[in-house]
Amino acid sequence: MSLIRMSSPHVYKANSTANVMRLVMLAMLPGILAMTLFFGWGTLIQIAWAALLALGFEAAMLKLRKRPLGFYLGDYSAIVTAMLIAVALPPLAPWWLTGVGVFVAIVIAKHLYGGLGQNPFNPAMVAYALLLISFPVEMTRWNLPFVLTGEGWSIAPFFDTLGVIFGGAEPVFFDQFTGATPLDEIRHRGGLTTEEAWRQSEVLAQGIGAWHAVSAAWLMGGIFLLYRKVITWHAPVAMLVTLGLISSMFFGFDPDNYADPLFHLTTGATMLAAFFIITDPVSSATSNRGRLVFGACIGLLVFIIRTWGNYPDGFAFAVLLMNLAAPFIDLYTQPRSYGHSRANKGRGGNS
């Protein structure tokens, strides 16, 4: 009788990295749909293009690193990264911008550090930060929501968008379909109070609903991930609560100079980051307590960068900074194990 010899446990939950990634992609669908609805076809085109590039770069790197292609391509991690880059970029970003972003994320931020599970920085955020610093014009040319571009649901036609992304476009096109984001308006409002800025800006006055809707869509996806236990609540909640509390505090003291908490929570990348970026397990803190600290610090940094920094939104920088701090956070946020009166702290050991 030849029976196999295995170590316990003998049963496993039907789970896999690919499954986790599929759930993340599924959870992104509402946000993607909302973006497409309010900002046009660009988002879908960017996603398709970025995913294609990501698979190509991933395959090339796996080949170079002599890893089994099918095994690693099947985990969908590259596609998730590509999707995150695609939804973070302006929907009308030129093809090469996306290409550079995906290249930086997959080749440099991921594979040069050892591939899946080894990257200290969130690949999508590395790409985003690099593009933001290198190509500020292209990166800040965000689409106007459809309510501002004409009557009814008037978004740029699909083939026009395709042409703009892959061929270039007349400035007229950009004039019609792009403009400042709400965060830009608030950041660069000059000497105006927030209320004055709010009244004067079209985007703020009429278009803000688009951002609210998109944020709500991301939140929906996030709740789905929480429900499916793909992510834990610690980092998102800590981040959102911190950002909300700090902005409330400043808004409460000085509403003329500071934006209200709802604005902070619903514009820019807040909701996307909360559930899809800072929850990236590889580059974030490990323990639940660690994630609380990690999320809270990101919320704090984002508020600082948005309020006093040079960039209208600071998620990429905040996340990268906290990625740097994650191993350190891990050292001091070990859980208290069963049977121990207090948690261990610090390095432990000599190595």
Place this chain on the structure above:
Amino acid sequence: MGKVFAFHGGIHPPENKKQSTRQPIGRVPLPRMLYVPLQQHIGMAASPLVEVGEKVLKGQLIAEPVGRISAALHAPTSGTIRSIGPHPVPHASGLDSDCICIETDGEERWAEHQGLGDYTQLERSQVIEHIRQCGIAGMGGAGFPTDVKLHLGDDHIVNTLIINAAECEPYITADDMLMRERAEEILGGIRVLNYLLKPSHIMIGIEDNKAHAIHTLEKVLKGCELNLDIRVVPTKYPSGGERQLIKLLTDIEVPSGKIPADIGIVCQNVGTMSAVYRAVHKGEPLISRVVTVTGDAVAQPQNFDTLIGTPFADLLDAAHVYENKLYRLVMGGPMMGVTVEHDQIPVIKTTNCIIAASQDEMPPAQQEQPCIRCGMCEQVCPAELLPQQLYWFAKGKEFDKAKHHNLFDCIECGACAYVCPSSIPLVQYYRFAKSEIRTEEAEQRKADHARQRFEARQARLEREKEEKEARRKARAEEAAKAQKARKTPEAEATAQAPDLASLKTAAAVARTKLKKAQKALDAARESGEGDISELEAAVATAQANADKAQQALEQADTAAAKPAAAEVDTKQLKTAAAVARTKLKKAQKALDAARESGEVDLATLEADVNTAQAAADKAQQALEQAQAGAAPAGDADVKQLKTAAAVARTKLKKARDALKNAESKGLDGLDKLRATVEALETKADAADKAYQNAEKAAGGSAPGEPKAAPVDMKALKQQVSIMRTKLKKAEAALEGLEGEERTQAEQALQELRQRHEEADKAFKAAEQAQIDAAAAKGVDLKQLKIDAAMARAAVTKLERSLSKTEEADARASLESELVAAKRKADALNETLKQHEPA
């Protein structure tokens, strides 16, 4: 029903318990062979009490516990011991272990056994000993001998007894079925434990998926006098883990590295309660247990009351196994059970379940993917560890960090591996890290021990060295003191001894002074100035001084020279003799050459030769005299004399040969040659005599010394034999001679004979002295015997040669020797006889 708390983590794997609870507990047909492993738990293996071929009865003790943590073994049924030796056992290592193999006889004849009756009338220790003798061991997990846990009441205050009925592992329903069917027994066991441990509170922890069992228990417990609660806990793996159940029921955590008894809690499994009941009330040892046989590869999953030692194959047959579907055979649950490789492995006291799984049911593990730190493992870890961190540390062999992250609090429940989306066999990583750390620590301990021993040894050696050094110093000091004490008179002695060098210097100084004084006097006389008389007096004094010094020097000189003089003399004389001989040789050669050529003045040459001869003789004589004088000094001289004698003899021989040659050839100058021969003969005699004298002196100088005697004897013997040879030769030579020569030769022969006799006499005398000495001392019977035998042999030898010899002279000498030999032999025999009786 009391409050139930929660523990961190946990998982909800598919339960798969329904399949095996449809049928009541069944029975397995009696197996033909039973294999009872001697060791079924940690601690010591039991020691067998039976021998191969012995008949045993059901319940008979077949192996007794060794040490505290050890359990007794009993024959599960009646039969014959077939072997005691290695057999595959259910253990994660897959290694064989010693088992007692019993061939069953089907009679199921019980050994005599009876319960304790009213155990409350007995001492607690007596009841516990009875439980120990019945081989009761924990039937839930590790098979820890129950009596050890029952003794916990001795040194711990046990206020809570927890009966573990959680049975949290999927598939297993053995405890569930036991509670459904034998709740009374379980309660009986709990009562025994209540008596032994006297807890203030008893709780039965049971998962809410066992409604039937809960209902039965509640029925049985109705009106129970014990302070006993049934606590239903939510179904969540691993709520049946001892520490997790304690947390669930009491909200207390067992401190890391401690046992529940340290916080006043004792846990027992329901199966064990039933076994305790049977042991105490019926006297039945633990020889059977309920085993769940389930899995997709059996047609009728069911629980069986199974004899310990039953091979899995019999159980699988009873449940109608599909051989072709069977892919993995697990003993225990799917989360912590171990796979077994073949079905002859026996059921042991802890075998609660056998899962015959098909490949679909328990497929081989997926290929390991990279860890993405998703943290799902952390969410389910019941020990609240960071499994993914431990994984990274184990993988990177950063064991210090792993320890710091409480690796050793891991209970290896497998929850982390169960949820891991990357299919990482996390538990194996932890097992690896744990064993590596244990090995490392063991080695560290060993190294520490070795280092301590080494240091102790170094210290000891150092101490010994120091002690030695101290002793040496003390000795040296003592020696120095003694030396000092001795040195003082010695130094005085040396100081008193005449110092030749200083005397010489003194004499020289005195002479120089005298010369100066003389010079001064002469100068004064010449110039006519100064006080001449005074100077004259000074010269006289100087003269006297110089004379005195000279005298002293001469005296000292002669005193010093005296011992050396003799040696120096002999040497000088020797050289002189050698020179004289060389001269003589040269002269003789010249003479011979002259004779051959017939030229030159023969007469002058002969005169030269004669002169040389005379000089050589003189030198030789002087040498001999000197040597004779020095002879008593020692052996060296005797040796020299011997050599001289031998040289003389050789010369004599040569001369004789030359003489013979000359005679046969009829050459002239025969006279001279003869004269030479004679002269040489005299010389040889003289040398011999000198040698003998010396030898005698040497022999006489140490008459009592045993060493000297044998040397003497040997030399004497040699002497005698040499004499004999010479005598014979001379006699032979005599035959060829005529007239005057003959008479001369005869004379020489006579002399030789005389000398021979003398030598012989000396030899015999020495021999006699030796024998007497031996007799006087009464030594060495052996030596005496040998000597006697030798003497007898010599006698026979002599007699034989006498019978062969016809010549009168030879006969005469032989006869005389024979007589001497006989005398000696007789003497030896007599001494021997004198000593032998003693």
